[in-house]
Amino acid sequence: MQECYxxxxxxxxxxxxxxxxxxxxxxxxxxxxxxxxxxxERRHNHEWMxxxxxxxxxxxxxxxxxxxYLKQDAIPNERFVYExxxxxxxxxxxxxxxxxxxxxxxxxxxxELLSIIRYFPHLVRAKLIQIFLGKDNFKALQIGRFRGPGExxxxxxxxxxxxxxxxxxxxxxxxxxxxxxxxxSCWTGYNLDTMPDGTVHKPDSLYMEAFKP
Numbered sequence: 001m002q003e004c005y006x007x008x009x010x011x012x013x014x015x016x017x018x019x020x021x022x023x024x025x026x027x028x029x030x031x032x033x034x035x036x037x038x039x040x041e042r043r044h045n046h047e048w049m050x051x052x053x054x055x056x057x058x059x060x061x062x063x064x065x066x067x068x069y070l071k072q073d074a075i076p077n078e079r080f081v082y083e084x085x086x087x088x089x090x091x092x093x094x095x096x097x098x099x100x101x102x103x104x105x106x107x108x109x110x111x112e113l114l115s116i117i118r119y120f121p122h123l124v125r126a127k128l129i130q131i132f133l134g135k136d137n138f139k140a141l142q143i144g145r146f147r148g149p150g151e152x153x154x155x156x157x158x159x160x161x162x163x164x165x166x167x168x169x170x171x172x173x174x175x176x177x178x179x180x181x182x183x184x185s186c187w188t189g190y191n192l193d194t195m196p197d198g199t200v201h202k203p204d205s206l207y208m209e210a211f212k213p
Contacts, residue, residue: 001169008212013183014171017193020206022158024052027084044077052084052204056153060143063092071096086203087195162208171210183209 028049034042055065130138166174179193179200
């Protein structure tokens with residue numbers, strides 16, 4: 001945040017989109033109460049909300065448990081998941097189904113073989129590093145490499161904590177906004193939070209804007 005403050009022009013607006021911890025917590029508690037009251041059909045919602053709450057921070061492989069959930073042949077609470085993730089979930093499901101269809105329709109393994117040949121030097125290097133470091137240290141290296149680039153969220157924010165973070169960095173007047181609301185001119189035209197048809201990319205997000213004085 002301090003780096004964003006440094007590079008932004010005076011009068012410039014910062015817009016932040018992060019998973020909404022408050023909303024996740026409220027829906028998780030609702031799902032928990034429902035399953036405890038015997039509404040067994042809501043167990044899938046509870047499972048998904050546990051993934052939203054924890055998996056985004058603790059995963060050690062791309063996509064983590066959320067991706068595995070979306071790979072199911074039939075998502076048991078598809079409507080609920082799509083309401084939570086919006087266009088992002090649909091894109092992931094379509095991508096997974098497309099890859100499965102390609103594998104089923106190939107009828108041969110020559111493309112897989114070509115892929116192995118292409119990455120053979122990387123596989124050899126990885127094997128040599130594994131031998132040098134040992135199995136446990138190599139696994140730790142892989143996890144560290146994965147968690148470093150940015151897929152994993154290292155913290156979660158609600159409206160209050162994100163507002164305080166922005167103020168601490170020097171920004172003024174932090175305000176929660178919707179995916180199509182912004183002080184930035186022609187915001188929706190950039191299609192960063194919404195698609196051209198108006199579909200929200202990540203309806204589970206908390207959006208907040210502030211400006212540099």
